Amino acid sequence: MPSINYSIRRASNVVLLCASASASAQVSPIAAGPGDLPAAARGALPAAGPTTVRGALPAAAAVPNTAPADKEEKTVKADPPEPEADAAAGIASVTVSAERPTNRIDRQVYDVKDDAAASNASVADALNKVPSVAVDPDGTVTLRGSTNVQIMVDGKPSAMLQGESRGANLAAMMADSVESIEVINNPGAQFGTDGGGGPILNLVTRRNRKPGGMASVGANGGTGGRYNSSASGTYNEGPWGVQGSINVRHDGRNSTGDIVRDRISPFTGERSHTVQRARQEGLNDSAGINGAVTYNLNARDTLQASASYNARSNDNRGIDSYVLTDSRPVVTSDYSRSSRRSGDNTGYSWGGRLDHKGDIDGELLKLDLRVSGADNSSNSAYANTYSVRPPGRLDAQARQANLNDKRVADFTADYERPVGQSMVKAGFKAVSTHNDIDARYFDINPQSQVETVSSTRTNRFQLDETIVALYGTWQTRLNDRWGAMGGLRVEHTDLDINQVTTGVRANNSYVNYIPSLFATYKVSSESNLRFAYANRLRRPGDYELNPFVIYLDEFNVRSGNTKLKPTRTNSFELGYESRLFGMDANVRGYYRKDSDAILSRRYFINQSVLLSTSDNGPGSAASGLEFSLSGKLMPTLTLNASGNLARSEQRILDETGQSNRRATNSLSGRVRLSYQFTPQTTVQSMLNAQGRTLVGQGYREPTTTFNFTVRHAYTPRLDLLLDIQDAFNGNKMAFMSDTSTLKENSLRRYDGRVMYLGMRYRFGGATPPPRRAGGANPGARPAAGSNAGAGTAPARMPGGR
Numbered sequence: 001m002p003s004i005n006y007s008i009r010r011a012s013n014v015v016l017l018c019a020s021a022s023a024s025a026q027v028s029p030i031a032a033g034p035g036d037l038p039a040a041a042r043g044a045l046p047a048a049g050p051t052t053v054r055g056a057l058p059a060a061a062a063v064p065n066t067a068p069a070d071k072e073e074k075t076v077k078a079d080p081p082e083p084e085a086d087a088a089a090g091i092a093s094v095t096v097s098a099e100r101p102t103n104r105i106d107r108q109v110y111d112v113k114d115d116a117a118a119s120n121a122s123v124a125d126a127l128n129k130v131p132s133v134a135v136d137p138d139g140t141v142t143l144r145g146s147t148n149v150q151i152m153v154d155g156k157p158s159a160m161l162q163g164e165s166r167g168a169n170l171a172a173m174m175a176d177s178v179e180s181i182e183v184i185n186n187p188g189a190q191f192g193t194d195g196g197g198g199p200i201l202n203l204v205t206r207r208n209r210k211p212g213g214m215a216s217v218g219a220n221g222g223t224g225g226r227y228n229s230s231a232s233g234t235y236n237e238g239p240w241g242v243q244g245s246i247n248v249r250h251d252g253r254n255s256t257g258d259i260v261r262d263r264i265s266p267f268t269g270e271r272s273h274t275v276q277r278a279r280q281e282g283l284n285d286s287a288g289i290n291g292a293v294t295y296n297l298n299a300r301d302t303l304q305a306s307a308s309y310n311a312r313s314n315d316n317r318g319i320d321s322y323v324l325t326d327s328r329p330v331v332t333s334d335y336s337r338s339s340r341r342s343g344d345n346t347g348y349s350w351g352g353r354l355d356h357k358g359d360i361d362g363e364l365l366k367l368d369l370r371v372s373g374a375d376n377s378s379n380s381a382y383a384n385t386y387s388v389r390p391p392g393r394l395d396a397q398a399r400q401a402n403l404n405d406k407r408v409a410d411f412t413a414d415y416e417r418p419v420g421q422s423m424v425k426a427g428f429k430a431v432s433t434h435n436d437i438d439a440r441y442f443d444i445n446p447q448s449q450v451e452t453v454s455s456t457r458t459n460r461f462q463l464d465e466t467i468v469a470l471y472g473t474w475q476t477r478l479n480d481r482w483g484a485m486g487g488l489r490v491e492h493t494d495l496d497i498n499q500v501t502t503g504v505r506a507n508n509s510y511v512n513y514i515p516s517l518f519a520t521y522k523v524s525s526e527s528n529l530r531f532a533y534a535n536r537l538r539r540p541g542d543y544e545l546n547p548f549v550i551y552l553d554e555f556n557v558r559s560g561n562t563k564l565k566p567t568r569t570n571s572f573e574l575g576y577e578s579r580l581f582g583m584d585a586n587v588r589g590y591y592r593k594d595s596d597a598i599l600s601r602r603y604f605i606n607q608s609v610l611l612s613t614s615d616n617g618p619g620s621a622a623s624g625l626e627f628s629l630s631g632k633l634m635p636t637l638t639l640n641a642s643g644n645l646a647r648s649e650q651r652i653l654d655e656t657g658q659s660n661r662r663a664t665n666s667l668s669g670r671v672r673l674s675y676q677f678t679p680q681t682t683v684q685s686m687l688n689a690q691g692r693t694l695v696g697q698g699y700r701e702p703t704t705t706f707n708f709t710v711r712h713a714y715t716p717r718l719d720l721l722l723d724i725q726d727a728f729n730g731n732k733m734a735f736m737s738d739t740s741t742l743k744e745n746s747l748r749r750y751d752g753r754v755m756y757l758g759m760r761y762r763f764g765g766a767t768p769p770p771r772r773a774g775g776a777n778p779g780a781r782p783a784a785g786s787n788a789g790a791g792t793a794p795a796r797m798p799g800g801r
Contacts (some may be wrong), residue, residue: 106485106518106532107184108586112175113206116674116684117709119760120220120228120723121175122249124167127201130181131628131642131670134690136733137253137750139167141201144185144590145622145648145666145693148198148538148567153349154205157195157431158372159408160310160347163541165374168345172286172312174230174247176218179206185590186534186571188516189471189487190414194431197538198569208234208243214765220721220758224751226251226283233763244291252283253731257748261555263604264741273325274608276555282316300357307350314343314378322554324608333608334388337554343378343402363417369410376404397444399451400551405436406542422476428469435463435542439550459548460500465539468492473516481522489514491537497545497562506562512537527578530588534571540564540598544614557605558612565616568595583631583639591623599652600696602742610742612696618651636676643669648694664699666691680713698737698744705730721758729753 112118112126124135134142143149151161151170160169182202184191191200208214215233232245259276290308297303317340324333349372356365382398414427441457444450473487490513497506514535521529543550546560575588597620605611624646633639649663668691675683686707693700710722729752737744 106186106188107182107202110181110183112178112180115175116682116711117707117721117723118175119218119230119719120721120756120758122171123173123175123178123203124170125725126175126178126181127170128688129670129672129686130183130201132626132644132668133183133201134668135167135170137255137731137748138733139170141166141170142693143183143199143201144592144624144626144644145646146198146592148196148569150187150196150198150200152200152202155202156351156368156370157192157408157410158347158349158370159374159406159433160349160372162195162408163374163406163435164404164543165345165347165376165406168284168286168312168314168376169310169347169374171251171284172249172288172310172345174228174245174249174288176230177205177232177245177247177290178203180204186516186518186532186573187536188485188518188534189473189489189514190425190427192429192431192467192469192489193491193512193514193537193539194410194433194465194467195408197536197566199571206232206243209236209241210765211236212764215763216760217763218758218760220723220756222251222756223754224283226754226756239296241294242291244289246289247287249286250283253750254281255279255748255750257746259555259744259746261610262743263607264743266741270327272327272607273329274555275323275325276320276553278318278320280316280318284313284315286310286312302355304353304355305351308348310347312345314341314345314376316341320553331388333386333390333393335384335386338383338385339380341378341380343376345374345376347374348372358417360417362423364415366412366414368412368414371407371409373405373407375406376402378402395446397446397449398454399442399444400457401440401442402550403436403438404542405434405438407434408432422474424472424474426470426472429471430468431466433463433465435465437461437542437546437550439548441551456549457551458501459550461542461546461548462498462500463542463545464496464498466494483520485518487516489516493539495539499547501548512566523576523578527576530573530575530577532571532573532575534569536569536571538567538569538594538598540566540614544598549611555608556610556612561614564598564614565596567598567616569593580629581631583629586626586628588626589624590626592621594620597650599650601652602697602737604741615652620648620650622646622648638674640672640674641670643667644691646691650694652697662694664692664694666693666702682711684709684711695735696737697739697742698735701734701736703730703732703734717762719760721756721760723756723758725754725756726752 108131110130115121115126115129118126124139127133127141128135132144136142140147141149141151150157151166152158153161160166182200182204184200184202187200213233213235215231217229217231219227219229221227228247228249228251230245230247232243234241234243236242255278257276257278257280259274259278261274261276263272263274264270288308288310290306292304292306294302294304317338319336319338321336322333323331325331349370351368351370353369354367358364378401380400380402382400384396386393386395408431410429410431412427412429414425416423416425418424438460439458441454442451443454445452469489469491471487471489473485475483475485477483490511492511493509495508497508499505514537515533516535517531517533519531521531523529540560542560543558544560544564545562547562549557549559551557569592571590571592573588573590575586577584577586579585596616597618598614599617599620600612601615602610602612624644626642626644628640628642630640631638645665645667647663647665649661651661668689670686670688672684672686677683686709687704688707689702689704691702705725706727708724708727712720714720731750731752733746733748733750735744735746737746
């Protein structure tokens with residue numbers, strides 16, 4: 001008998017409880033949050049055929065829960081989900097009247113599939129639409145202004161989404177392979193600190209568990225020769241379930257940049273002036289494939305195996321000009337450097353999982369193994385041509401070959417069972433991460449073309465990190481209004497550093513204790529208060545520890561610092577959620593304090609070359625007020641708005657060793673409007689504004705972009721798409737640095753307005769009836785933009801990490 005999976009969905013004021021054949025059914029017998037439905041038990045539902053019951057459920061069929069959180073789960077989105085076509089698919093379902101679902105106790109969940117542009121977007125684009133998350137054109141991800149963000153896939157770390165490869169892989173992954181994005185600002189004890197240790201963005205991939213098969217294909221063409229295409233499908237029969245997807249993508253952004261820099265002598269106060277202008281061109285090709293197989297051994301045991309592979313090219317070409325002026329001012333050097341780069345960014349993952357249900361309701365054991373890797377390689381050729389030549393300088397040629405190799409092996413065992421009116425969870429984790437950074441630089445004789453290794457720019461560095469952890473959490477409902485969850489994690493870290501070039505090795509081991517606490521209070525039938533506290537550890541990464549100097553360009557190099565200490569973070573959050581003007585409203589106040597904060601520091605190592613490195617600062621802090629409002633303004637118009645009013649503070653050490661304090665206030669926000677122009681046509685517009693952000697020894701200037709999308713259901717199975725990205729050419733990155741020895745302004749502009757035309761066609765499954773303007777049809781298919789996994793509730797993150 002296949003296992004039974006339950007999910008909670010909201011349609012107007014009705015909660016839908018859907019039961020379907022599943023590979024990962026999990027049950028928990030308690031309600032952790034106020035206002036939850038009665039305690040759960042594993043009730044037997046019909047194997048097939050629709051069943052609908054209105055009113056209170058008997059205790060034996062109450063709502064199961066799988067997460068260390070509230071029993072009811074809220075999905076925040078621009079448009080509430082339409083009722084699922086479970087009856088057409090022959091799936092047993094139970095419908096009860098209940099109160100409005102609330103956010104889970106430790107996270108917010110945001111749907112991806114309801115975005116009209118999802119079939120054309122990358123995962124980076126999807127993340128950029130989540131409240132308080134920003135992804136810049138270079139792939140750097142921030143959450144509430146912090147770059148210390150962990151990105152997981154189905155609750156597991158992946159080498160593809162760590163380090164230097166993360167930006168490229170986020171741009172290569174298609175958004176329509178993701179069901180929802182979970183934002184966990186204060187991770188509990190069940191989440192490890194490997195791969196960053198900060199707040200978590202969890203990508204929950206699509207899982208369709210309905211019997212039979214369905215598939216979808218899509219293709220989009222854009223300006224400048226851009227295009228992308230994807231196909232996905234799923235088939236479930238008896239105890240077996242198979243699903244997979246494949247995609248190709250040709251896109252990117254050409255860019256131009258200017259850096260104006262003044263070096264100030266700390267002794268004389270004299271200034272030397274440099275100007276660097278750059279242009280980079282070249283679109284990148286990417287491809288990805290993934291698949292999963294599920295088998296229900298019996299009513300208690302389920303096996304799952306999965307694998308994925310992504311590849312993206314690193315090719316581009318560019319030309320940079322460098323002008324150096326002394327204090328008189330007289331130009332002492334003026335030359336241009338042409339570059340041509342080739343290379344690849346590849347990533348893979350594979351894994352297996354076993355879920356075993358125990359003898360009592362809610363008892364569950366999960367064993368999970370994941371192995372992943374990422375290779376980022378590049379080969380660059382340079383040629384210098386002088387127009388103003390310093391004494392002794394000749395036109396020169398050079399070549400640089402870089403390789404960054406990362407491997408992650410992750411094993412977890414999680415166990416949970418009810419104890420009285422509480423739920424107790426415990427788990428074990430062992431994760432091993434291997435990093436290898438290999439940089440090689442060759443000077444080329446212009447006449448003979450003979451290459452000579454540059455010893456000052458060639459080096460190799462390896463970092464191995466092993467973490468073994470135990471955790472435990474206790475979750476309970478104290479009374480009709482209060483719910484709580486507390487936990488403690490213990491981690492043992494072993495770090496091995498190998499400076500291969502110089503033959504120097506070092507090792508460090510330490511133990512950390514990581515507590516967490518969550519509480520909810522039911523104010524009324526529609527309002528809840530939530531409190532969260534988390535203590536986290538952020539270890540320095542491979543590039544931050546690598547002591548060798550890595551060449552970036554003629555004016556910029558970087559190196560790490562082997563003396564860096566981990567950053568300890570204490571974060572607090574108090575949230576209030578309710579209804580306002582008939583819409584969902586949330587307000588969250590937060591405070592985050594870092595000790596031994598890892599901060600970027602830059603200083604000159606000669607007259608024109610600036611070295612970027614990292615140091616532990618005296619500390620940093622961030623606080624703010626985050627708010628969101630989503631719902632129907634009118635029957636055909638949906639609003640999804642969010643904002644973050646933030647204050648950031650940093651204490652840094654300048655070149656003289658003095659501690660300086662910097663602070664900035666900023667307001668960031670997003671507004672998305674979706675208008676149902678006709679029953680078949682949806683028009684969506686989105687304004688994204690990012691406020692000023694502290695970066696290193698300066699700050700990043702505010703930016704604003706605007707996107708516009710039209711989706712038309714030409715037939716019940718065929719959707720057509722028009723997607724205009726950055727309609728007003730606002731895509732830029734502007735930075736300013738101001739210290740006692742450095743004044744710098746940097747501006748990089750990217751190709752702005754890009755337009756796509758595309759289509760998506762669905763096969764199999766039930767053919768939905770046409771949508772009524774301003775409302776959903778009972779039994780209609782999910783909103784346009786969904787594919788094979790549509791119609792299922794956002795998957796819950798598997799137990800402990």
